[in-house]
Amino acid sequence: MVKKLRLTHEQSEAQVLLPGVVSMIDKLAKRGLYHKNKAANLKSKLTRFVTKLGLEGHHHHKPRKTS
Numbered sequence: 907m908v909k910k911l912r913l914t915h916e917q918s919e920a921q922v923l924l925p926g927v928v929s930m931i932d933k934l935a936k937r938g939l940y941h942k943n944k945a946a947n948l949k950s951k952l953t954r955f956v957t958k959l960g961l962e963g964h965h966h967h968k969p970r971k972t973s
Contacts, residue, residue, distance in 0.1 A: 907923065907926060907927045907930055908927055908931075908948070908952070910923065911923045911924065911927050911955075911956075912952075912955065914959070915959070916959070917956065917959035917960045920955075920956040920959055921956060924952065924953065924956050927952060928949050928952070928953075931945045931948055931949055932945065932949075
C-alpha cells in the first residue's frame with residue numbers, strides 16, 4: 907500500500923489512501939515489525955508527500971546558490 911501511495915499523482919486519491927496506510931504502519935509497529943521511530947518517520951514522510959501533491963507539481967526544490 908505504501909508503494910501505491912507513493913506512485914499516486916493526484917492529491918485527492920492520495921488523501922483517501924493515507925489513513926489506511928497510516929493505520930497499517932501503526933499495526934506493524936505494534937506487532938514489532940517496525941520500530942516505533944521508523945513507523946513515525948515513515949508516516950511523517952508520507953504525510954509530507956501527500957501535502958506536497960497539492961502544490962503545483964510535487965517536485966519543488968530550493969534553487970541552488972550559484973556564485
